[in-house]
Amino acid sequence: MMAYRLAKAVMKAIPATPASPEQAIGDLQEVFRHDLFLKAEPRRRAVIMLESSRNKYESEIDYPWDHYFGFDLRPVLTGKEALDLGCFTGGRAVAWCERYGLARLTGVDIDEVFIEAGNRFAKTRAAPAHFQLACGERLPFEDCSFDAVLSYDVLEHVRNVAETLKECYRVLKPKGRCYLVFPSYFQPVEHHLSLVTRVPAIQCFFSGTTLVKAYCEILNERGEAAQWYQRKSAALEPWEQSNTLNGITLRKFRSILSDANWRVVLHSHKPIGSIGRSIANNKLVRLMSNAFKPLTYIPGLQEVFLHRLTFILEKPEA
Numbered sequence: 001m002m003a004y005r006l007a008k009a010v011m012k013a014i015p016a017t018p019a020s021p022e023q024a025i026g027d028l029q030e031v032f033r034h035d036l037f038l039k040a041e042p043r044r045r046a047v048i049m050l051e052s053s054r055n056k057y058e059s060e061i062d063y064p065w066d067h068y069f070g071f072d073l074r075p076v077l078t079g080k081e082a083l084d085l086g087c088f089t090g091g092r093a094v095a096w097c098e099r100y101g102l103a104r105l106t107g108v109d110i111d112e113v114f115i116e117a118g119n120r121f122a123k124t125r126a127a128p129a130h131f132q133l134a135c136g137e138r139l140p141f142e143d144c145s146f147d148a149v150l151s152y153d154v155l156e157h158v159r160n161v162a163e164t165l166k167e168c169y170r171v172l173k174p175k176g177r178c179y180l181v182f183p184s185y186f187q188p189v190e191h192h193l194s195l196v197t198r199v200p201a202i203q204c205f206f207s208g209t210t211l212v213k214a215y216c217e218i219l220n221e222r223g224e225a226a227q228w229y230q231r232k233s234a235a236l237e238p239w240e241q242s243n244t245l246n247g248i249t250l251r252k253f254r255s256i257l258s259d260a261n262w263r264v265v266l267h268s269h270k271p272i273g274s275i276g277r278s279i280a281n282n283k284l285v286r287l288m289s290n291a292f293k294p295l296t297y298i299p300g301l302q303e304v305f306l307h308r309l310t311f312i313l314e315k316p317e318a
Contacts, residue, residue: 053121087108157246
């Protein structure tokens, strides 16, 4: 009980509240649980879907995810057939189609609204992209279907990372590659409690059970105004370590890779504070991030000081 009360007090020390969807339609996926969307006429719903897609599209165009890998991906992706694992509303996938000159992109996600939005947006851009319902642990594709799997900030949310990677391996062609970017569980600002608090690294000091209980109580105190971004329950799902997070860390991910047949082509060691549009022009933050670079090689500390876990994995030839 003391831990729960302390966690709640710490969260409230630096509170956060999301912008209303009326002000920032495309910022949060929770917009699709808001009355603005749920009670809208079909035409208005379509506009909200496109705004969500456009938000991610413009973000990717302005600051391509090449920065995470440290080089231009166009030479290795042009003309490829790719799978976007966790496509959300398709905006980033469409940007990838255009930037990398993909021959075809198939996106998968677990919500019908995301899929409808992605397909609508792809048509507006005449992109060679198609989106469909699927989960990472059971991909509905034949063996050796894709040249590449692309995934940004998704592996931390799947129910089973090992099974998802097995499926990625199966659907890749020999010499096909997985391009993965996702945060470690202990990355300070990726605790997925940001609709309530801005306190960094809070997950390093409290259990997920404690945090989610405190998180939900704060949301309940906010009343009806917070209903659109509430959790369904204060109880963790069997696969959850904390709010929507499966608890994947670099150590766990390496353990999964050691039991598989992947060839690690790249493991980036970009430190926290080194990547992002807001950081690009901030010299002070860049200098601080350079000081963190050695810490990204130290076991334990690297879980905190890596900006993202960034890997390129290759499926060897048979």
